[in-house]
Structure formats: structure tokens, C-alpha cells
Amino acid sequence: MLLLLFEAGAVAATAPVSDDPAQLLRQAESVESSNHAKFNELMRQLDAVAARLSPQQKLHLRYLEARRIAFAGNYAAALPSLTAISDQTEDPVLAFRAIATVIDLMVAESRYEEAFAKLNPLLEQLPKIKEPGVRIQGLGVAAQLYIEAGQYDVSTHYADQMIRESPDTQSACKGWFYKSDALFESGSAQLPADQLHDGAEACAKAGDTLFSLSFRHLLAGFDMRRGRPESAIRVLQANYPKVLQAGFPPQVTQFEATLAAAYRQIGDLASAVKFANSALMTDANRSYSKSTASAYRVLYEVAKERGDSKGSLAYLEKYVVAHDGYQSRLSAKALAYQIAKQQVLAKKLQIDGLDKKNRILALQGELDRKAAETSRLYVALLLMVLASIIVWAYRVKRSQLRFMRLARRDGLTGIFNRQHFVNEAERELRYCRKSARDACLVLIDLDHFKLVNDTHGHAVGDRVLKRAVDACQAHLRSTDVFGRLGEEEFGVLLPECTLDSVLPSVEQMRAAIAAASIAGDAPGIPISASFGVAAAASSGYALRQLMIDADRALYQAKREGRNRIRLFDAGMRG
Numbered sequence: 001m002l003l004l005l006f007e008a009g010a011v012a013a014t015a016p017v018s019d020d021p022a023q024l025l026r027q028a029e030s031v032e033s034s035n036h037a038k039f040n041e042l043m044r045q046l047d048a049v050a051a052r053l054s055p056q057q058k059l060h061l062r063y064l065e066a067r068r069i070a071f072a073g074n075y076a077a078a079l080p081s082l083t084a085i086s087d088q089t090e091d092p093v094l095a096f097r098a099i100a101t102v103i104d105l106m107v108a109e110s111r112y113e114e115a116f117a118k119l120n121p122l123l124e125q126l127p128k129i130k131e132p133g134v135r136i137q138g139l140g141v142a143a144q145l146y147i148e149a150g151q152y153d154v155s156t157h158y159a160d161q162m163i164r165e166s167p168d169t170q171s172a173c174k175g176w177f178y179k180s181d182a183l184f185e186s187g188s189a190q191l192p193a194d195q196l197h198d199g200a201e202a203c204a205k206a207g208d209t210l211f212s213l214s215f216r217h218l219l220a221g222f223d224m225r226r227g228r229p230e231s232a233i234r235v236l237q238a239n240y241p242k243v244l245q246a247g248f249p250p251q252v253t254q255f256e257a258t259l260a261a262a263y264r265q266i267g268d269l270a271s272a273v274k275f276a277n278s279a280l281m282t283d284a285n286r287s288y289s290k291s292t293a294s295a296y297r298v299l300y301e302v303a304k305e306r307g308d309s310k311g312s313l314a315y316l317e318k319y320v321v322a323h324d325g326y327q328s329r330l331s332a333k334a335l336a337y338q339i340a341k342q343q344v345l346a347k348k349l350q351i352d353g354l355d356k357k358n359r360i361l362a363l364q365g366e367l368d369r370k371a372a373e374t375s376r377l378y379v380a381l382l383l384m385v386l387a388s389i390i391v392w393a394y395r396v397k398r399s400q401l402r403f404m405r406l407a408r409r410d411g412l413t414g415i416f417n418r419q420h421f422v423n424e425a426e427r428e429l430r431y432c433r434k435s436a437r438d439a440c441l442v443l444i445d446l447d448h449f450k451l452v453n454d455t456h457g458h459a460v461g462d463r464v465l466k467r468a469v470d471a472c473q474a475h476l477r478s479t480d481v482f483g484r485l486g487e488e489e490f491g492v493l494l495p496e497c498t499l500d501s502v503l504p505s506v507e508q509m510r511a512a513i514a515a516a517s518i519a520g521d522a523p524g525i526p527i528s529a530s531f532g533v534a535a536a537a538s539s540g541y542a543l544r545q546l547m548i549d550a551d552r553a554l555y556q557a558k559r560e561g562r563n564r565i566r567l568f569d570a571g572m573r574g
């Protein structure tokens with residue numbers, strides 16, 4: 001019903017008028033709805049000082065000018081001006097007020113869909129607005145528009161907020177009016193007692209403003225709904241002169257239409273007709289209002305009651321047209337609300353969709369990061385496995401080598417065992433034969449070794465064996481092959497030597513073993529060894545034959561008294 005537009009009251013009254021532009025603007029604001037003559041006077045003064053206004057002040061003046069044009073009924077001219085102001089101003093409060101007024105005017109022009117489309121962005125700005133009067137203006141626009149759309153719960157929510165935030169009784173009365181109007185339009189027959197009390201009190205204190213008068217009309221409406229036309233007439237008649245004085249046509253029509261219906265109910269047909277006609281005259285330009293439909297209905301019923309069938313038919317027709325028109329406006333509002341709601345929903349879905357897309361991208365990123373982490377882990381694991389394999393292979397190789405060494409050596413003395421001695425000696429002999437070089441084989445056997453064992457035990461015997469080996473090694477070359485052939489018998493293959501040249505070193509070995517017994521390992525038993533020597537020159541390069549021949553020479557040495565060296569000669573074969 002555009003009450004807000006014509007009773008904005010956004011700014012409190014200020015000091016007496018001066019020609020300071022800022023003060024003039026504030027003064028004009030404060031009297032805009034309460035004293036229209038004064039408002040026009042101040043606007044003239046502002047026009048006179050327009051050159052001195054800052055760009056922001058100029059926009060503020062344009063805003064007031066647009067509202068003045070709207071008040072005069074020229075909504076079409078006011079709308080583009082207000083939209084331009086909201087776009088151009090850097091002052092968020094002025095932009096907010098301009099849009100709130102735009103929504104009011106769009107409702108007045110039945111452009112509900114556009115009005116709803118602007119409401120959501122306006123409400124989004126609300127948390128940034130601190131000025132109480134301006135907040136009330138925004139909340140009022142929302143409360144009013146949701147009543148128009150039949151969304152009474154939402155409207156009540158905003159009306160409650162208006163009551164809570166009201167800086168003065170006049171603003172509180174606005175909140176109470178919307179809260180009560182939402183209840184009335186939703187079909188309630190009665191205001192709750194506390195709402196009736198608080199609302200009536202706030203609106204009484206607010207004085208005779210458009211809102212407080214409309215609140216009283218609402219009270220009359222509730223009376224009518226509860227079948228108390230006399231009470232309704234009392235309230236309406238008491239306030240009718242003030243309503244006429246305020247001169248806001250839609251409000252005057254409302255009062256007159258409800259008075260007509262109330263008088264019709266108590267049977268005062270003359271008064272009913274009088275007020276119905278007044279309502280129709282006042283509302284001549286708004287053929288589809290609820291008041292118009294109600295007034296035609298009263299006239300139709302009275303004519304019918306009076307038996308004026310022609311008149312009653314004519315009013316019935318007009319009533320039906322007005323009622324249908326009013327109803328289709330209601331449907332248009334509800335439809336506009338639904339369209340706006342769907343658009344908001346679609347936008348939200350689009351935002352949700354983008355949100356989801358972003359979340360998926362974030363998850364994808366996280367997944368990639370994890371995959372990279374996992375592959376890094378795999379690489380580390382692989383390297384660890386590789387390192388373990390290398391360490392393992394190294395250890396295996398090392399123990400293999402150790403076993404190989406052990407397998408080739410005699411456990412007690414550390415020199416080659418029989419098998420390895422044979423292999424190495426044969427290899428060396430093959431080499432000597434190929435290169436036509438001489439080679440000798442020496443067999444060494446400790447004398448009376450059994451006696452050592454038997455006399456002093458095996459441990460002493462072992463020590464004697466090791467000492468004998470050490471004594472021999474001291475007189476061998478690195479190319480000589482030295483091995484233990486069994487028990488207390490040893491063999492030495494000496495490459496590149498003849499029977500003559502080998503003798504000195506064999507003699508050194510014999511003397512060394514004999515000398516070792518002086519260490520006293522086996523007291524009382526002289527340690528010595530017998531030596532048999534064969535040369536490849538006479539025995540050939542076959543190890544087997546060399547060993548047989550050397551053994552013959554060794555046997556000879558043993559037989560001749562031990563601790564001596566014997567060289568093989570062909571006579572020994574016999």
C-alpha cells in the first residue's frame with residue numbers, strides 16, 4: 001500500500017534551517033513525510049544552492065527529488081532516476097534507500113517480478129547498513145513485499161526484526177502494523193492479546209501517522225471478522241477525520257469500504273451506500289483494489305435487499321470484474337514471488353555446482369599430491385629393497401669367498417688342503433711343461449709323530465704340525481705350491497727348479513723343522529722330518545708320477561734313518 005514510501009522517516013529532525021547544504025538536506029529528509037509544504041520549500045532552497053553541493057550531496061538531492069516526483073504519482077519518471085542514483089552513488093546507505101524506494105514503486109506499478117528480483121540483493125546489503133531508520137526502511141520493504149506474495153511467516157520474521165530494532169515508537173508502530181497485517185491476511189480472526197496491547201500502545205504513542213491509522217483499520221478488520229460491526233464502526237469513525245486529513249487515497253478508500261461493509265451489517269443501508277460510493281470515488285483510479293471490490297459488493301447487496309434487481313445486477317457485474325481483477329493481481333504477486341524464488345534457487349544451484357566443481361578440483365589436487373607422495377614412497381621402498389639386496393648379495397659373496405677359501409685350506413695349518421694342492425700343482429706343472437721349464441716335487445713327512453701324540457697328546461701334536469709348516473714356509477718362494485696331503489705329510493711343488501737347485505732350500509726346511517723342536521713343544525722327543533724329492537726332468541710333468549717317485553725317495557729317507565733328504569733316481573723304481 002506504499003505506506004513506507006510516503007512515510008519514510010529515515011532521518012530524525014534537525015536544527016533550524018540554515019543555508020548550509022548538508023543541513024538543508026537533513027532538514028528536507030526529516031520533514032519529507034510529515035510536512036509536505038515545508039519539504040517543498042526546502043527543496044527550492046536546495047535548488048538555489050545546488051552549485052555548492054558536493055557530487056554526493058547532488059545525488060542525495062536527486063534522490064529526494066525522485067521521491068517528490070513519486071509522491072506526486074509519477075512513478076515512471078521517478079524509477080529510472082532512483083536506479084541511476086543507486087548505480088552512481090558511492091554512499092552504500094543512499095544506494096540502499098534508493099533501491100528500497102525502487103521496490104516500493106515497482107510494487108505500486110504491479111511489477112512484482114522485478115520487485116522480488118531486487119529484494120534479495122537489497123536484503124544481502126542489510127548487514128552492512130548501520131543507520132536504524134534506513135534498516136527499518138529495508139526491513140519494511142521486505143515485510144510488505146512478502147505479505148503481498150502471501151508469505152506471511154517470512155513477513156512476520158521481518159516485522160519482528162523491525163520491532164526489535166526500532167529506534168522510536170513510530171518505527172515500532174510500523175513493525176506492529178506489518179506483523180498484524182500478516183496475521184490478518186493469513187485469515188486470522190483475532191490478534192493475540194499481547195500483540196493487540198503492544199501494537200495499539202506503540203501506534204497510539206506514534207501519533208496519527210499513516211501506519212498508526214492503518215493499524216486502527218486493521219483492528220476494525222479483526223472486529224468485522226469476529227462479527228462485531230458496531231465495534232469496527234466505532235474505531236473507524238473515530239479515526240476517519242484524521243484519515244481524510246492525511247489524505248492518502250488508498251487508506252481513505254480502505255476506511256470507507258470497511259465502514260460501508262460494517263453499516264451494511266448493522267442494517268444502516270443509507271450509511272453503507274454513502275461510504276461505498278465515497279470509497280469508489282476516492283479509489284476511482286484503482287479499479288482492481290480489494291476496497292473497490294468490497295464497495296461494489298455492498299452496493300450490490302443493498303440494491304438486492306431493496307428489490308432493485310436492475311441495480312443489483314449492474315453492481316454484481318462490477319463487483320465480479322473488480323473481484324476478478326483483484327484476485328488476478330494476487331495471483332500475479334504470488335507467481336512473481338515463485339519466479340523470483342526459483343531464480344534465486346537456480347543461482348544457488350549454479351553456485352553449489354561451481355562449489356562442487358571446485359571441491360572436486362581440490363580433491364583431484366589432493367589425490368595427485370597423495371599419488372606423488374605414494375610414488376615417492378614406492379621409489380624410497382624400491383631403493384631400500386635394492387640396498388638390502390646389494391648388502392645381502394655382498395654378504396653372500398663374502399661368505400661364499402670365505403667358504404671357498406675354507407674349502408681350499410687345511411683347517412689346522414692354513415695351507416692348501418690335498419685337493420687344492422693337487423689342482424694348483426697340476427696347473428703349475430702344465431704351465432711349466434708348456435714353457436719347457438723344470439719343476440720339482442718335495443714330499444715331507446714328520447718323523448715318529450705318533451710318538452709325540454702318544455706322549456704329549458693331540459694338542460701338542462697339532463702345535464708341532466703348525467710349527468713345522470711355519471718353518472717350511474719361511475724358506476719357500478711365493479710361486480711355490482705348499483699343501484697338506486694328509487695326517488703329518490706335506491707336499492711342495494717348486495716350479496722352475498732342478499734337482500740340483502732345489503736341494504739347498506729343502507735342506508733349509510729340514511734344518512728349520514729340526515731347529516723348531518728346540519722350542520720345547522714336545523720335551524724329550526726330537527722333532528724332525530724326512531724329505532723325498534722328484535724332478536719333472538726325470539719323472540715327467542704328470543703330478544701322479546712325480547708323487548709316486550717322490551714317495552719312493554721319501555720311503556728311502558725314512559728307511560735310511562729319517563731326518564734326511566733323498567732325491568729320486570730311476571734305480572728306486574726297481
Ligand SMILES: Nc1nc2c(ncn2[C@@H]2O[C@H](COP(=O)(O)OP(=O)(O)OP(=O)(O)O)[C@@H](O)[C@H]2O)c(=O)[nH]1
Pocket residue numbers: 412445446447448449450451453457458459460461462465486487488558
Ligand atoms: N696331533 C695330530 N696327530 C695326527 C694328525 N693327523 C694324524 N696324526 C697322527 O699322526 C700319527 C702318524 O703316525 P704314523 O703314520 O704311524 O707315523 P710316525 O709315527 O710319524 O712314524 P714314521 O712316519 O714312520 O716316522 C698318528 O698317530 C696319527 O694319529 C693331526 O692332525 N694331529
